[in-house]
Amino acid sequence: MGMTVGFDLDMTLIDPRPGMTAVMNVLGEEAGLALDGEYFAAHLGPPLDQVLREFGAPEDRIPALVARFRELYPEIVIPSTIALPGAHAALEAVRRAGGQTLVVTGKFGPNAERHVKALGFEVDVLVGELWADGKAAALREHRALAYAGDHLGDIRGALAAGVTPIGVATGPCAREELTAAGAEVVFDSLEEFPGWLSASGVRASVR
Numbered sequence: 777m778g779m780t781v782g783f784d785l786d787m788t789l790i791d792p793r794p795g796m797t798a799v800m801n802v803l804g805e806e807a808g809l810a811l812d813g814e815y816f817a818a819h820l821g822p823p824l825d826q827v828l829r830e831f832g833a834p835e836d837r838i839p840a841l842v843a844r845f846r847e848l849y850p851e852i853v854i855p856s857t858i859a860l861p862g863a864h865a866a867l868e869a870v871r872r873a874g875g876q877t878l879v880v881t882g883k884f885g886p887n888a889e890r891h892v893k894a895l896g897f898e899v900d901v902l903v904g905e906l907w908a909d910g911k912a913a914a915l916r917e918h919r920a921l922a923y924a925g926d927h928l929g930d931i932r933g934a935l936a937a938g939v940t941p942i943g944v945a946t947g948p949c950a951r952e953e954l955t956a957a958g959a960e961v962v963f964d965s966l967e968e969f970p971g972w973l974s975a976s977g978v979r980a981s982v983r
Contacts, residue, residue, distance in 0.1 A: 782923035787927070796853060846884050882906060909933055925943070926954075931959050940961075
């Protein structure tokens, strides 16, 4: 089988921040809770239930809040989300090299699929609701050789899977943080990915 390269979604392939701000603020208004959409959008990565706990949401209300967030999401977030620079080109570079593209995200799977469809991404496999070290299971299952992400949790997942960790400094984590966490290479954006892939020889690695 040819190579598989994995990518995170939020702030790696897509920028959903305006919609994320809006949907969290709407959820807070509906629920009568102090949910800070701006803070949420600036720190995308951790699972939604964890974020809600950090905002002080009562534990017994979290399942209903998560369900409502997911219900509001398609109408509010999908239309305002854009592809980050180099996202389409990075996916295409893997395909041109004879590889398979894999998206592993902490996002609710059906909403992740809506983003992929809306933005016309050519993705071979999408796995949702995995975060940090938990992403390693999907990376191992699909025999990935590398995984690109913007968050320290993405680097942890790649390292846990034993694949090449690629940092992309388009999210909340600085280049220095990604490097310190173990990223073997850090890009300012995915615009740098095709050149790296071509020069790295990863295309010749098969399992």
